[in-house]
Amino acid sequence: MSGWVKIAGLGPGNEALVTPEVTAALAEATDVVGYIPYVARVAERPGLTLHASDNRVEIDRSQHALRMAAEGKRVVVVSSGDPGVFAMAAAVFEALENGPDTWREIPVEVLPGITAMLAAAARAGAPLGHDFCAINLSDNLKPWAVIEKRLRLVAQADFAMAFYNPRSKSRPEGFVKTLEILRQECEPERLILFARAVSRPDEAIRIATLAEATPDMADMQTVVIVGSSLTRVIDRPIGPIVYTPRSTPE
Amino acid sequence: MSGWVKIAGLGPGNEALVTPEVTAALAEATDVVGYIPYVARVAERPGLTLHASDNRVEIDRSQHALRMAAEGKRVVVVSSGDPGVFAMAAAVFEALENGPDTWREIPVEVLPGITAMLAAAARAGAPLGHDFCAINLSDNLKPWAVIEKRLRLVAQADFAMAFYNPRSKSRPEGFVKTLEILRQECEPERLILFARAVSRPDEAIRIATLAEATPDMADMQTVVIVGSSLTRVIDRPIGPIVYTPRSTPE
Numbered sequence: 323m324s325g326w327v328k329i330a331g332l333g334p335g336n337e338a339l340v341t342p343e344v345t346a347a348l349a350e351a352t353d354v355v356g357y358i359p360y361v362a363r364v365a366e367r368p369g370l371t372l373h374a375s376d377n378r379v380e381i382d383r384s385q386h387a388l389r390m391a392a393e394g395k396r397v398v399v400v401s402s403g404d405p406g407v408f409a410m411a412a413a414v415f416e417a418l419e420n421g422p423d424t425w426r427e428i429p430v431e432v433l434p435g436i437t438a439m440l441a442a443a444a445r446a447g448a449p450l451g452h453d454f455c456a457i458n459l460s461d462n463l464k465p466w467a468v469i470e471k472r473l474r475l476v477a478q479a480d481f482a483m484a485f486y487n488p489r490s491k492s493r494p495e496g497f498v499k500t501l502e503i504l505r506q507e508c509e510p511e512r513l514i515l516f517a518r519a520v521s522r523p524d525e526a527i528r529i530a531t532l533a534e535a536t537p538d539m540a541d542m543q544t545v546v547i548v549g550s551s552l553t554r555v556i557d558r559p560i561g562p563i564v565y566t567p568r569s570t571p572e
Numbered sequence: 573m574s575g576w577v578k579i580a581g582l583g584p585g586n587e588a589l590v591t592p593e594v595t596a597a598l599a600e601a602t603d604v605v606g607y608i609p610y611v612a613r614v615a616e617r618p619g620l621t622l623h624a625s626d627n628r629v630e631i632d633r634s635q636h637a638l639r640m641a642a643e644g645k646r647v648v649v650v651s652s653g654d655p656g657v658f659a660m661a662a663a664v665f666e667a668l669e670n671g672p673d674t675w676r677e678i679p680v681e682v683l684p685g686i687t688a689m690l691a692a693a694a695r696a697g698a699p700l701g702h703d704f705c706a707i708n709l710s711d712n713l714k715p716w717a718v719i720e721k722r723l724r725l726v727a728q729a730d731f732a733m734a735f736y737n738p739r740s741k742s743r744p745e746g747f748v749k750t751l752e753i754l755r756q757e758c759e760p761e762r763l764i765l766f767a768r769a770v771s772r773p774d775e776a777i778r779i780a781t782l783a784e785a786t787p788d789m790a791d792m793q794t795v796v797i798v799g800s801s802l803t804r805v806i807d808r809p810i811g812p813i814v815y816t817p818r819s820t821p822e
Binding site for chain 1: 583588589592596630654656658662679680682683684686691694697698702703707713714726730731804807809810813816817818820
């Protein structure tokens, strides 16, 4: 069998953040599958078939990729950011585990990318410069009680936090509850960063305190970063820097 | 002032994982500063001065970079991985905050890179495919009690975990204690991944259960990933895949 699957991270949007490894995989591919806006980032060329699909069909898309690879195609599954962070890698492995045994002979590789929280952190300074966690705030695939428990415990442990999928039209209430939980666990001066469309032309980064934060500051294009209790702002004439110091006092 | 500082992530080691943005910054630089093995990855060329320094001098190195930029130099501070994850970005901002006011007019940019935990996760499958946290296990700059509290709370919240700097010659006991804490909080079948020198020629990835894990499986070149309770292995003739499913049952 000469086919393969490579699950590739395209980074947050700017082409200067796509690794040469991913560019090389796309150059070798016969087929690219992925969510419509990510496939739209791949240049058309003779010999390459683009298969764009809507979101919420991650398992169908994964099965399609594995079937084509089993037939000898060289398939790149594109994700934004890093495919291993709330993206396509876990979906492909779920499909593989539950699929025919022959799929276990297909070479499958994950090609890492710049994930949204790290691109957002870089733009703001270094808010994730010390211990931090990443939480998917969508309760489509997990009970809200699990999200709430995780939020409370990581706040109590004083991690910085990055939230993916903070708010969508179909789940407007989750981020409202998230802010309520944070207000119970953290001080009002806690810094929150709303980073929308990072590295893209419409990038918008907003710094607020927990007291100032409102639910409408986030949408599905936003990654939210909540600092630890030590996260601070450096005021500068050319714009603020938000960072978390490396040291934790006794 | 025409000088600037760019704090750039070189990724885990393989040049195919360096972003074009970082490559372009290095091409424009007059000076590169960083820890000896990272500066060694930058090609020499006329007009570029390389300033390699030992580790544990992060603040000196940051001050040096800012001083040179204030004099008009174009300075790249190189980090391995991502500069915002347990690397140079926070150190540069500490130096900037505590330095002369004029340093606040220097353009400073962070250029993200592929951090070790995401490169390691990609090699193994998708162990960080759901909520996860990143913890620096070094107690050089924080009390051990903080590390222990964080380990217990994130284990109770059932996050996957990535550990940076798990073990050094001067701190052999920290990872021993870490495994003891994990054994108190998690089941013996919990999966642990020891990923050494990821993406480099001497890469070595080892999968163990918590029951099998021993302290000598980690060193300073290793990133350790502990799965959540849902993290699983797919057995394949061509090697195992470790991944964390996207769904958490009720």
